[in-house]
Amino acid sequence: MPGENSPVADTTERLARVANIERGMAILEAISGLPHGLTVGELALQLRLPKSAVSRILATLQSEGYVARDPLSNRFRIALKLISMVLRHVDRLGIDDLCLPLLRSVAEETRELVQLALVDGEEMRFVAKADGPHRIRAVSLMGTRVETHSMAAGKVWLASLPRSHALKLALADGLERRTNSTITTVEDFGRELDLVGERGFAMNLGEFAEGVHSIAAPIRSQRMGGAVLGAAVLTGPDFRLPEARLAEHAPALERLGVELGEILPADLVKLPFTT
Numbered sequence: 001m002p003g004e005n006s007p008v009a010d011t012t013e014r015l016a017r018v019a020n021i022e023r024g025m026a027i028l029e030a031i032s033g034l035p036h037g038l039t040v041g042e043l044a045l046q047l048r049l050p051k052s053a054v055s056r057i058l059a060t061l062q063s064e065g066y067v068a069r070d071p072l073s074n075r076f077r078i079a080l081k082l083i084s085m086v087l088r089h090v091d092r093l094g095i096d097d098l099c100l101p102l103l104r105s106v107a108e109e110t111r112e113l114v115q116l117a118l119v120d121g122e123e124m125r126f127v128a129k130a131d132g133p134h135r136i137r138a139v140s141l142m143g144t145r146v147e148t149h150s151m152a153a154g155k156v157w158l159a160s161l162p163r164s165h166a167l168k169l170a171l172a173d174g175l176e177r178r179t180n181s182t183i184t185t186v187e188d189f190g191r192e193l194d195l196v197g198e199r200g201f202a203m204n205l206g207e208f209a210e211g212v213h214s215i216a217a218p219i220r221s222q223r224m225g226g227a228v229l230g231a232a233v234l235t236g237p238d239f240r241l242p243e244a245r246l247a248e249h250a251p252a253l254e255r256l257g258v259e260l261g262e263i264l265p266a267d268l269v270k271l272p273f274t275t
Contacts, residue, residue, distance in 0.1 A: 156217065
């Protein structure tokens with residue numbers, strides 16, 4: 001039987017630590033978009049993890065100040081310590097200083113929500129936004145991961161990648177059906193990417209959320225051979241943005257994509273491994 005300090009014991013302990021880190025990140029991801037949080041049982045069910053493991057990890061995160069528990073509902077939510085860490089990081093990157101004036105200009109021009117999504121390895125996230133003036137408007141997705149198959153930003157990004165890699169990323173998302181309009185087959189999604197490539201922008205016509213339409217244009221870096229760093233996205237309710245009206249905003253989004261590509265630092269974005 002191997003001793004406590006044997007290589008086998010050390011390897012087992014390291015693997016256990018890695019597994020707990022991965023589980024901890026999955027827990028933070030699950031509760032990040034929910035202001036009221038989730039209970040231990042709800043997290044365990046959603047993540048398919050033992051309740052004992054979820055409870056133990058949450059206790060650690062709570063003791064470190066990264067999550068907080070509501071004593072009445074027993075729901076865990078993201079705590080201010082983690083939020084402040086993220087905001088400090090964004091501030092140091094200078095995304096707001098660089099991009100917000102451009103986003104606000106297009107939001108004022110179109111009167112709709114305009115968001116910036118950036119590539120992060122094999123994911124994409126919304127990192128900045130400017131709201132339009134309407135009282136009824138789409139909800140911002142700041143900080144959340146882009147679903148590659150059901151969101152306009154994801155389609156624009158995947159259309160720029162080699163087809164095999166694009167489909168691999170889409171399948172990793174599961175081609176999950178969000179609404180009756182969501183594309184859920186490889187064949188249909190391949191045709192959608194062809195269409196995006198032909199017209200240079202992507203649309204989401206109620207595919208991620210009922211009644212919400214989006215259009216996205218790529219942000220390309222000429223310093224990186226035209227690689228797509230992210231997407232400029234305009235979003236609003238379908239009654240204000242039917243497909244024809246949505247397409248009329250394409251030139252403004254394409255112009256914004258070019259302007260953002262000129263000012264965004266190339267080292268800000270981690271591009272996926274595509275070979």
